[in-house]
Amino acid sequence: MRAGDRLPPLEIPVTRTLIVAGAIASRDYQDVHHDPELARQKGTPDIFMNILTTNGLVGRYVTDHFGPTAVLRKVSIRLGAPNHPGDTMVLTGSVEATDGGTAVVRVTGTNGLGTHVTGTVTVTLPAEEATP
Amino acid sequence: MSGDQAYDELGARLKEFEGRPAAVAGVGKDPVNTAMIRHWCEALGDTNPAYTGPDAVAPPTMLQAWTMGGLTGHRGRAGAYDELLGLLDASGCTSVVATDCEQEYLRPLRPGDEVTFHTVIEEVSARKATRLGTGYFVTTRMEVRVDGEPVGTHRFRVLKYAPAPRAPRTPRPRPVVNRDNAGFWRGVAEHRLLIQRCTACGTLRHPWLPGCNSCGGPDWDTVEASGEGTVHSYVVMHHPPFPAFDPPYAVALIELAEGVRMVSNVVGVPYDKVRIGLPVRLVFRRYDEELTLPVFEAVNR
Numbered sequence: 001m002r003a004g005d006r007l008p009p010l011e012i013p014v015t016r017t018l019i020v021a022g023a024i025a026s027r028d029y030q031d032v033h034h035d036p037e038l039a040r041q042k043g044t045p046d047i048f049m050n051i052l053t054t055n056g057l058v059g060r061y062v063t064d065h066f067g068p069t070a071v072l073r074k075v076s077i078r079l080g081a082p083n084h085p086g087d088t089m090v091l092t093g094s095v096e097a098t099d100g101g102t103a104v105v106r107v108t109g110t111n112g113l114g115t116h117v118t119g120t121v122t123v124t125l126p127a128e129e130a131t132p
Numbered sequence: 133m134s135g136d137q138a139y140d141e142l143g144a145r146l147k148e149f150e151g152r153p154a155a156v157a158g159v160g161k162d163p164v165n166t167a168m169i170r171h172w173c174e175a176l177g178d179t180n181p182a183y184t185g186p187d188a189v190a191p192p193t194m195l196q197a198w199t200m201g202g203l204t205g206h207r208g209r210a211g212a213y214d215e216l217l218g219l220l221d222a223s224g225c226t227s228v229v230a231t232d233c234e235q236e237y238l239r240p241l242r243p244g245d246e247v248t249f250h251t252v253i254e255e256v257s258a259r260k261a262t263r264l265g266t267g268y269f270v271t272t273r274m275e276v277r278v279d280g281e282p283v284g285t286h287r288f289r290v291l292k293y294a295p296a297p298r299a300p301r302t303p304r305p306r307p308v309v310n311r312d313n314a315g316f317w318r319g320v321a322e323h324r325l326l327i328q329r330c331t332a333c334g335t336l337r338h339p340w341l342p343g344c345n346s347c348g349g350p351d352w353d354t355v356e357a358s359g360e361g362t363v364h365s366y367v368v369m370h371h372p373p374f375p376a377f378d379p380p381y382a383v384a385l386i387e388l389a390e391g392v393r394m395v396s397n398v399v400g401v402p403y404d405k406v407r408i409g410l411p412v413r414l415v416f417r418r419y420d421e422e423l424t425l426p427v428f429e430a431v432n433r
Contacts, residue, residue, distance in 0.1 A: 012177075021175035025168070027161075027200035030228070042227045043264055043295035051230035052196055053176065059193035060178040068182040072192040076234040112380070 007065045007093035016085040022053030049083035054117050058107050061091045062121045069126050077119035087111045101125045146256040154213035154272050160198045160247035164190050189240035195284045198247045224294040225267045232289035245278045267293025302375035304419050313340040323416045325357040325426050338392035359414030360389040368403050382406040401430040
């Protein structure tokens with residue numbers, strides 16, 4: 001684990017099911033995350049993924065890479081272009097800095113409209129895994 | 133402008149909410165539990181073994197989920213936050229979208245942990261114009277505790293906005309029909325794609341012209357295209373967006389089976405699946421009450 005290391009990209013098909021299941025699993029019943037007609041009335045072409053799902057996917061992306069012993073310390077994200085059904089989000093990441101067993105990973109998720117999410121994740125690895 | 137004035141006054145009133153509590157001693161509706169963890173992991177496709185088994189912890193990114201009011205809301209929400217949202221609703225900022233989430237996890241949450249939370253309104257922005265509409269960014273900061281001990285913090289920013297009115301759909305531009313190409317458009321009206329043919333030398337031509345490029349002959353008749361073709365070349369339009377069109381979309385130069393080429397759209401296939409050589413077939417698509425155009429669909433051959 002070194003600064004500059006790149007994480008392999010993760011492709012997430014943004015299905016209607018993922019958007020709705022993610023919203024409900026995160027207890028978010030805002031209509032724009034499950035009701036296309038009400039979403040349209042609010043000026044968006046279709047339902048879109050809620051921020052909690054995006055946050056969870058960013059966390060998953062980092063722990064998928066570093067393994068089950070990795071511990072998330074901080075996740076900070078900013079949303080841009082929405083994740084609508086039928087799109088694909090590709091998560092990419094690179095290690096920005098390391099400090100002992102702690103790494104700061106810069107994550108970007110892009111979709112067909114542009115950048116859906118940018119963020120940084122601080123993750124700690126157990127000592128024996130941090131230094132190969 | 134008086135509208136701006138009103139917003140400025142509103143902005144000043146909203147600013148006064150900074151530092152006031154949004155939730156005092158909120159209590160999570162459910163203790164941290166394996167069922168909600170499993171539902172979360174299923175939805176997100178997260179197979180991390182740390183979230184299952186006897187020593188399971190909750191995915192840290194579930195932090196906010198444990199504090200959500202669900203369909204029935206929270207009892208513990210303090211008056212200030214409702215008052216702030218009420219002011220924004222009354223000003224027309226009735227819609228909300230989350231823009232930022234910053235979480236710090238001090239220790240893992242485990243099944244059985246009972247979460248309490250305190251939330252403060254940290255910042256209310258000045259009025260901002262965004263793509264969705266005009267509104268205000270409201271930032272809150274939540275401290276999450278278990279048995280009085282801090283377990284995490286959660287800073288959250290939402291845009292509370294007045295949805296921009298949706299412009300009436302602009303119709304697609306009309307074709308320019310003149311003496312030289314009127315026959316082509318009469319054919320389209322009958323769902324026939326007509327190619328001009330020089331009666332002197334037999335050369336086919338498209339688009340329609342008053343004379344033959346090959347021999348100069350002015351006389352012509354027509355051949356009806358079979359409708360089979362392939363993509364000879366294409367571009368994908370992303371920008372600038374024209375009101376009548378929905379980018380990204382593919383504009384293609386179609387080589388018809390008869391050998392002439394025409395510019396059209398490839399429809400019914402994602403723009404990024406359009407390729408040179410892609411076999412296509414003619415369809416007539418109706419865009420509005422007055423406009424039907426010959427476009428092309430991908431076919432499997």
